[in-house]
Structures are given as C-alpha cells and as structure tokens.
Amino acid sequence: MIERVRVAVAGVGNNTSALVQGIALYRQTGNLVGIRKPVIDGLGVGDIDFVAAFATSEEKLGKDLTEAVFLPPNNFPRLDCDLPPAGVPVTRGLVDESEVDRVAAALAGAEVLLYAAPSGRPRTALAYAEAARRAGVAFINTTADPVARDPESLARFEAAGLPLVGDDLASQFGTSVVHDALLRLLAERGMTLVSSYQVNLGGTEDFRNLVENPNTKKQSKLNALSGAGRVELAPLGYLPHLGSHKVAHLNIEAQGWGGTAVSLDVKLKVHDPSGAAGVNIDLIRLAASALRGGRGGYLTEASPLLKSVPGSAV
C-alpha cells in the first residue's frame, strides 16, 4: 500500500478550505469529476494527510483544521461530504525570519509545506521557505511572491537536495490558462495580435488583499501570458457579493487576411479556490514524489501548473 503524503499548510484560507474539503469528498465518493490526474507517481487524490497547519488570525488558532477552514473571511462553500476532524490543531505561523526555527520544529514529520498565505508579503514567503529547508521539507509557493525566482533561495534548495515548486500557481481553468491558450491559438492560426486585455473580478479575501497589494501579482499574471507586450491587465476588482466566484472578461483584437479585423470576447466564471485546489493536489504529489525519489531543486515538471517559473520577471 502506498504511503500517504504528509502535508503542512501555511495559510488556512479559501484555497486550503477547497483542498481539505475536496480531498475528503474524493476519498468518500471515489469519483473523478474535476481531477486532472487521478494518479501521479502512484499517489491518488485521497493519498494526502494534513499533519500541520499555520495561521495568524486568532479565531483560527487552536481549532482543528477542518473547523478553521469554515471561519470568516473564508467564503468557499461547503462541499457535499462529511469532514471528519483532521486531528490537526491550527498553530501560530510566522511573519518574518525571526521565527523560522520555531516553525521548522513544528514541521517535523511533514514532507511538503504548501505555502498559501496572501500574496504581496515577500519576506514571509522566504521565511516559510527557509523553515521548510531547515526541516528537510519540500516547499510549494502558491503565491505571487518570489521564492523559486529568488536565486539565493533556489540555490539553498538545490544544495539541500529538496524540491522547490513555484512561483504562483496557474489555476486549473482560470484566466491565465484560458487567455494564454487563446493567444497561442491566434498565433498558430496566423492571426496578428493587435491588443488584448483581461479584467478580473472576485469576492474572496484573496481579491480584497490583491486590490491593496497588486505589485507581485500583476507581474506574475503577465509572466503567464504569451504575447505579453500587447496584453493589458485591468486593475483587479473586489466585489464582495461575488463570494468565492471569480469573473473574468477577456478581449482579443486581431487582424486576419488582408488586415481585416477579428474580435473575440470571453467571459469566464469559476470558483477561484477550486481552481487553486485542482492544481495544488497535483503540485503536492509532484513535490512528494520528487522528495521521496531524492530529487531536489526546482521541479521542471511543475512548470505547466505555474505562472512564474525561475528566470521570469519579478
């Protein structure tokens, strides 16, 4: 029987809620709806146990992970499944490098640290990565802050022989992958891109934070697109009534045969945290498999699931 992956999470927000609930649902039903890869290197979707969880909000501290995921401002809905207690109390995380050793000690027994705190806090991201490295744990940076794009951090993971995955996950069927696919199709079919934009609106805490802290996210979103020189991103919009939905509008203006105009508008509506969970489930299994196989440094097989790979702009 396969040994389940032991995962720690930093950040008990909507993405962690979607991941924790989804794993319980898939274990109970065995269905494969919305799963990209049922099995990765022998690991199924249900082969994941949570062993530690870090948060900073007082209301979540001390609660079981399965209880904390429903506390506000989280607003990802309850999935239709039983959620037995994980037996994992949420403990205090860190905000900077001063508490790396304490968090590293709390990671004992974990194989993978999934970093899912708000984007726009680069020092916090690097501090969690350092805690993972000291604990001998693989690190996944789902945020737009540079960790895999930080040459020193990458070198430390390479030297330690530990897997590093990042930066910024590309949602399973989100704005970036749909926009990029359309831009690639346009080029493949010989059209000439004139201009393009995307508008992203959402009602999650992530959106609220990104409206205030758009810096690292904006560049990361551009890194995920081909033809980025002609693509513009409208400022993100936080609309609380959208709840965990994200609504994106994509526009592409192009020229075809003889310079005639081609215009394409797309509206995409998804549950944003589901898009993250559908990718995090694969990143966790890739990272665990590499760790178990003794492969360290940046995991190139994760690149299609990320927005900002090492070497891309910060």
Ligand SMILES: NC(=O)c1ccc[n+]([C@@H]2O[C@H](COP(=O)([O-])OP(=O)(O)OC[C@H]3O[C@@H](n4cnc5c(N)ncnc54)[C@H](O)[C@@H]3O)[C@@H](O)[C@H]2O)c1
């Ligand atoms: N589709 C997506 O949702 C998507 C796609 C790509 C990237 N991301 C990124 O994933 C991350 C998580 O997204 P989310 O929707 O779960 O966000 P969220 O705001 O719902 O959750 C983040 C949680 O981290 C907590 N937190 C803040 N500082 C912390 C610290 N120092 N240590 C531990 N916890 C801390 C917050 O209190 C919050 O509960 C964000 O950085 C987001 O930009 C999300």
